[in-house]
Amino acid sequence: MIPLRRAVLANRCRYFSASPALCGDGKGLVLGVYEKEKEGGLHLTESATSFDSSVSGKLSELLHISGPALKKGKSRIFYGIHKNFPCVAVVGLGKKGAGVCGMEKWDVGKENVRQAVSVGCRQLQDAEVKHVEVDDCGDAQSAAEGAALGLFQYDQLKSKKKAKVTTQLHGSADTEGWERGMLYAEGQNLARLLMEAPANYVTPTAFADTIEEKVARHAERVTVHKRSQAWIAEQQMGAFLSVTRGSEEPPVFLEIHYKGAPDCTQAPLVLVGKGVTFDSGGISIKPSPSMDAMRADMGGAATVCASVVTAAALKLPVNIIGLAPLCENMPSGKATKPGDVVTAKNGKTIQVDNTDAEGRLILADALCYAHNFNPRAIVNVATLTGAMDVALGSAATGVFTNSDWLWEQLQKASVVTGDRVWRMPLFQHYTRQVTDCQLADLNNIGKYSRSGGACTAAAFLREFVTAPHWAHLDIAGVMANKDEVPYLRKGMAGRPTRTLVEFAGSLAHLG
Template sequence: MLLPLRNVFTKSLICHRAFSASQQNFNSGKKGLVLGIYEKEDAPTLTKAGVAFDNLVSGKLKEMLTLSGPPLKKGKSRSLYGLHQDYSTVVVVGLGKETAGVSDLEQWNENKENIRTAISVGCRQVQDLEIPCVEVDPCEDAQSAAEGAVLGLFEYNELKKKKKTVVQAQLHGRSDNEAWHKGVLYAEGQNLARYLMETPANRLTPTMFAELIEERLSAVQVNSNAKVHIRPRSWIEEQDMGAFLSVAKGSDEPPVFLEIHYSGSASATDNPLVLVGKGVTFDSGGISLKPSSGMDAMRGDMGGAATICSAIVTAAALKLPLNIIGLAPLCENMPNGRANKPGDVVRAKNGKTIQIDNTDAEGRLLLADALCYAHTFNSRAIVNAATLTGAMDVALGSAATGVFTNSTWLWNHLHEASIVTGDRVWRMPLFEHYSKQVTESQLADLNNVGKYSRSGGACTAAAFLKEFVTVPHWAHLDIAGVMSNKDEVPYLRKGMAGRPTRSLVEFATRLSEESQKL
């Protein structure tokens, strides 16, 4: 089954990849054009590309906009026809105020978010008209425009007979090609995570997940600077990863420990950034069975592994001058006769014993062993991501990823990256108050849910992970609240969100730039 899955995914990437003007020639009249327009009190203002196009058509663009209705509000669109022989339709989209910038209240760059939203709206309008190609206004920020186009057009429909028109997006004009290409890679990275999270669990087992990532890395890296190790159960046993194995034994699917080494730095001695991701390819809850309603979404419980692996694939495509190690413990959490039982005690890689009072709190067991293994590398920082707790969703919803960290330096970098990407993070507490709740256990050194399971669940889960961390720069990203999208992020369709892949990529990019300055 793996080969067809690979072929489908490769086809998906090709369909959604954007091409520059020099890369693709389109037939006249067979493409659309998306142009932006800013809100102003006196009169709406076209972007530079819009002004140039209006001059090309002798002022007809402004004239038709005036005649067709009131000024466009932010995120709204209007389709115009017959303006130019090369374009069967021109979609004008509202960008909001030209003066928008970083908002202290919203904690993101509003201008970039407005561009992503508007461009995605315009590209989908072209897609609805079944036009196969679209040129996109850079809106003075080609990277954000590319992200809006590529993210907005993505949809997981590989298993449906009826599919939407595949639209190829390209930059309008010949400027900002480098920024456009960067935006395409950022968005394709998130789309890879969305694809992995959306794929049904029977079509993406732990082994299939690892092999697909290996294939994607081999496709993007040129100089063999990325190595992938797919570690089998025997290796996991040799590493004494008793906590991870205790979860995996409940399924007939064999566990895999995926280890990726991307060597982008010219100096092999540069300390690596270590990314760790929870990889539960399906989570039934185990013996502590989840409610059947909504359990299908638990195919996305490997979101941590999907985002960190996709971030590394993107870093390789960008050729970032940074060393990155990715670690993803992959398994299913199922309730067979060998599965963990409430009250069982298991031993983690560092020798600490763990009392399992809830088998649905399995992600922290995988991460405990993976974090111990992460300490074998002389890391610059360790960042783990996991769809860890429903409590995180209760706390922040889909507005932001919760970040628990012992390092202000690391927090600042993650926070600054998220302001640029619009995929926000929010710092959460790592108080000793929560540590006491997981270290007081009747039968073992630690309890996997703590004394007060209903109170501060995301915080006690983070406190549990902290018991397996000794490095000075560590961050835990609880991404349970941002796992899926309904309509909260307007440039993502309904489904698995692949968040916060772009923030991880931007974080790695900034870290690489910091290294270059040293």
């Protein structure tokens, strides 16, 4: 009897042995399973239950004999149990019915779906499956986000690339949610693409051209202006120009208008993104280790512009203006020197004691310009300070705002997307540190330099804002991903694009 039992088990195990060759060019399938309840058995999703019935319970049987119950974010792959799907990845979704966690400040169920689906899709990609159908796992939008975000990898410049995988929804009527999730993820992936690309490929001009190309299909609703250096000078943006002086690459002030509201006179949401396509630090040059990562110092501009592209693709009924001052920060004989004084668009003078604190200079002029549009709200996004990374790490984007209403809307959006935000202080304590200046109205670094660096940078920006609803998002800590976000591979993260899109969409419902 014992040899016979071993033979039966061996025969069954062929279904989940590591045999990628069995997949060939066929389809793969990702199905979800919830953590087993104490008194119950397997708890398959609706799609997984239907699939299990179609194979006479074979899936349930294999899950029972293949090892311990699947934990959240773990996966198991089976081969040859269905003629249409040679490869089936079953993924753990955690506990069924998980919702918003007050401590974690996100929707646990949505995050579990994103994580699980991304794991399953990657496993099938490794098995060289070229087309994958995905169980909606109870939330089609989150499943789509997990699939598209999890499969993205920047390998454009490599001769050997990862196998391309196409995905579609399996066994669900919520195609609208799936398509919305795909557009959210594609927006974040566009930001990741721009941030990851080398600085000699994504110059200010190349960045602007890429965004113009991406919105071309929405020309009836989107207008793009690529403002030249001469225009920047006419606008008296002396702070922005002071950063550009050391580089041979000409600056571009990118301006994107999306008109999605039925009422064309509706006040727009203005998004402003820091667009330093490479930051050497200028004369206050950075240390060479990890300086290559400064190709992503335009992450603010990347997320802002990707958000406008996504809003247009979604046809959000809201007006949005995206502003991106684009330039390089380089050392040369023409570069701004520590101690120089420059004049911003609003007439305030700035003593530049550290040329590596350049992001706040280009944002100062862009924020002044943003007020021309009588905005409903202004939100600027920037990889502004290493101090923000020290304070929050990669857990959340730091938000400094003069508006409780605006904070509430951003925070609500981040709970939905799982790309969290955290409110930081804007005390006068920090303002005094940037206004106590020897030669000018303001100093571009705080009086005590390193202490509260993210807060003094925000206080500096506030000096160029008169709008009642303004928020500064410091994304330095969330710029890159190592392994903190399971559904993002290692590399530039493109965060918080989906939160910006969700926030913009919420404004349409607020009237």
